[in-house]
Amino acid sequence: MSHAAFLSATPDGIGAASHPFIKMHGLQNCFAVLDFRKRASTPQPEDIVRLCDPRVGIGADQLIVIQHPSDKGRAAGAAAFMRIYNIDGREVSACGNATRCVAYLLMEEAGVRWVRIETSAGILRCRLAGAMQVSVELGPVSLDWRKIPLAREADTLDLPVESGPLKHGVGINIGNPHAVFFVRGLDRAEFARHAAVVQNDHLFPQGANVEAVEVLDDRTIRLSIWERPGLLTEACGTGACAAAFAARRRGLIHSDDVQVQMPGGTLTVRLDGDTTTMTGPVAFCCHGFVDLNADPPANAPNGQRIPNH
């Protein structure tokens, strides 16, 4: 049975509300994956919060739901629509590492080596790049303040927001908003404190994923990531691409092939104009059944998770 086939299994003797899930990760950026291609519904926010919570649920940085593509997506050759939900239950438009994981599931299911996935940020081209290695070409990068989005016109190569060592950042939209700062060494706990201030600044009406980047050489950067809605993650695909693009744009690196080191491991990012392609490993963690539409835990997090530093 392929992993994707498990996602449509029906539990024998388990609660009727139970739904199969697979947990996967890309460099320890972890995802709970549900297949809703046989369900017309979307997950309830209280279910999303509970399922992402490591104490009462599966534990994940995002919940990913596979649906059938839209008519437009099908016409563009998309195999599925991938919906992305943050730990606070809100839907977002992009998740690079999750795209790599879902692409692996869909390619394994269909027995192919490339696949297109429809997301709210557009159609993404994905391909198998070796054993358990997947490449995803992310959509065009934008530095336009209106597309980040910012609350007011500003120089997106020198953002008017700072906290501690996070200064002179670069604002980028790569399907989701990012604020990229270049630093020299930064304790992870200190980064989390300052990144939370930046993320919640009024400059970002939709918030921002925040990266602190150290340039190690002409083709290698190291980054820490504070994702929306407020958590440190071990890796971030869109963040890696945004950081590599910003470093190249700032002239801090000169290679078009960038090694992006993160706490969970390294992604390779290929820069080509306003397109970025990330390549890296995917892995399966576990699978099982979850009850949906259950009551949220009494102390359901308000979308903030204590930094795991």
Ligand SMILES: N[C@H](CCC[C@H](N)C(=O)O)C(=O)O
């Ligand atoms: N981990 C994801 C990024 C999730 C971004 C999400 N937290 C948002 O609010 O945009 C990645 O690999 O690109």
